[in-house]
Amino acid sequence: MPFPRASGILLHPTSFPSPYGVGDLGSEAYQFVDFLAESKQQIWQILPLGPTGYGDSPYQCFSAIAGNPLLISPDQLRADGLLTDEDLSNLPELPLKIDFGWALYLKLPLLQKACAGFRTQASAERQDAFAEFCQTKAEWLDDYALFMALKDAHNGASWHTWEPELRLRKPDALESARQTLAQKIFFHQFLQFQFFQQWTALKAYANERQIQILGDLPIYVAHDSAEVWAHPEIFRLDEETGLPELMAGVPPDYFSETGQLWGNPIYDWQRLQEQDFGWWVQRFQAMLECVDMIRIDHFRGFEAYWAVPQGETTAVHGEWLQAPGRTFFRHLNKVLGELPIIAEDLGLITPEVEDLRDDFGFPGMKILHFAFDSGPDNPYLPFNYLRNSVVYTGTHDNDTTVGWFNKRSPEEQERVRQYLGCTSGDGIHWDLIRLAMSSVSDLAIIQLQDLLGLDTDARMNSPSQESGNWGWRYWSGALTPEIRDKLKFMTEIYGRVPKPPEQ
Numbered sequence: 001m002p003f004p005r006a007s008g009i010l011l012h013p014t015s016f017p018s019p020y021g022v023g024d025l026g027s028e029a030y031q032f033v034d035f036l037a038e039s040k041q042q043i044w045q046i047l048p049l050g051p052t053g054y055g056d057s058p059y060q061c062f063s064a065i066a067g068n069p070l071l072i073s074p075d076q077l078r079a080d081g082l083l084t085d086e087d088l089s090n091l092p093e094l095p096l097k098i099d100f101g102w103a104l105y106l107k108l109p110l111l112q113k114a115c116a117g118f119r120t121q122a123s124a125e126r127q128d129a130f131a132e133f134c135q136t137k138a139e140w141l142d143d144y145a146l147f148m149a150l151k152d153a154h155n156g157a158s159w160h161t162w163e164p165e166l167r168l169r170k171p172d173a174l175e176s177a178r179q180t181l182a183q184k185i186f187f188h189q190f191l192q193f194q195f196f197q198q199w200t201a202l203k204a205y206a207n208e209r210q211i212q213i214l215g216d217l218p219i220y221v222a223h224d225s226a227e228v229w230a231h232p233e234i235f236r237l238d239e240e241t242g243l244p245e246l247m248a249g250v251p252p253d254y255f256s257e258t259g260q261l262w263g264n265p266i267y268d269w270q271r272l273q274e275q276d277f278g279w280w281v282q283r284f285q286a287m288l289e290c291v292d293m294i295r296i297d298h299f300r301g302f303e304a305y306w307a308v309p310q311g312e313t314t315a316v317h318g319e320w321l322q323a324p325g326r327t328f329f330r331h332l333n334k335v336l337g338e339l340p341i342i343a344e345d346l347g348l349i350t351p352e353v354e355d356l357r358d359d360f361g362f363p364g365m366k367i368l369h370f371a372f373d374s375g376p377d378n379p380y381l382p383f384n385y386l387r388n389s390v391v392y393t394g395t396h397d398n399d400t401t402v403g404w405f406n407k408r409s410p411e412e413q414e415r416v417r418q419y420l421g422c423t424s425g426d427g428i429h430w431d432l433i434r435l436a437m438s439s440v441s442d443l444a445i446i447q448l449q450d451l452l453g454l455d456t457d458a459r460m461n462s463p464s465q466e467s468g469n470w471g472w473r474y475w476s477g478a479l480t481p482e483i484r485d486k487l488k489f490m491t492e493i494y495g496r497v498p499k500p501p502e503q
Helices: 027-038 072-077 099-122 124-136 138-153 172-178 182-210 226-230 269-274 278-288 327-337 351-359 401-407 410-420 428-438 479-492
Strands: 006-010 042-047 212-218 244-251 260-265 291-296 306-308 319-322 341-343 366-367 389-391 443-447
Touching: 027 042, 027 182, 027 479, 072 099, 099 182, 099 479, 124 182, 138 172, 138 182, 138 226, 138 278, 138 479, 172 182, 182 212, 182 366, 212 278, 244 410, 278 327, 327 351, 341 366, 401 428, 410 428, 428 443
Parallel strands: 006 042, 006 443, 042 212, 212 291, 291 341, 366 389, 389 443
Antiparallel strands: 244 260, 244 306, 306 319
């Protein structure tokens, strides 16, 4: 669906300043929303909000629907009477870059104490709200809370290594676990209750200021997740081991001789279609309760997907298999109506993928970092854009603009300067922000790192790097009035300001 001309900022909530080692949904989040509103932005793009596992990647979560407990604000819990000033005093000073292990070590006891206080001290009204939450979210929350309680009981081991009766979800074994692990289950339900309470309040604050939240939906889910454990029939799994029979990835290309082997289980699309895509419909419904717009990561997987047999260590030996994308999106439109979807159409994109995207009117993505290393037919050069598209300086998988430019050879840097005609003197990051803002693309999204003019050490993710990603945070006070006013000026002169709300 076409979007009105607008602009926004890409920033994951973990990147907020916070005294607790990782960004959360506390006061800095609200200050960021104020910055967006004051600079006339209309979109806040985030990464997936799920509970992260090994590697801390928001694209490999223990659930496709649950929220990340690390994002819960202890300050908000104190305001709710679940923690005291003393609980939050004398905390160790953690580095600006996130150490997820230390952040969890710091926050977990606070969350446990808040949960204990909730059980014994929460008002009847709050207890009723919690009970209603558990009831309305039971379709996914019951499985998730039990899954996480069982993971705790198994020292974090993946579900496919559990006892056969638990791995295969035998009813008697599950009922016994529910009774034995009742307190742990309550704790994980409580965490989700608090997360969604805090996130819903923040989203409402943003929406009141004409800011829409653009969420990210990865096409695949992690193998070690509540969804794969609870719904093995819709995934291509080995019945004996529970491991993926076919694994997701992408084939070898210019960037990698061995391709990328992600390891996520492939969907059994035939079974999903027989079920009227019920699991997918539920997933979209749940996400639309949290965000206003959805970016589908690896959109091309809805047309055809690269499937690699179990046992392979690279993505070389796979094959393309067809997916029923057209049937699926027709059904989704029938059930939920026309949805505000953006298609991540980067990488190896075929005419069939473009047809699927265009048939449903989904805007694709344009990355300025990709624009300058071929001829004038390069689809990432702004004069080749369609209006129904989203332009980025770079995404969370790219280097920052300053880092990208500094790594280019003098000849490659000169090509960029020649295209721009001249530089503003304000730095290459502002030159590319201006280029994105002035393009015909309906939406322009800027990484916050580029707004701040930061170098490579502020990069969010390097896809070929297994560790050390996702840890960037900005410092309190970084969003200065000067940056706000400059962004507002560009937003205004290039016609991306919000329309006044109707009276």
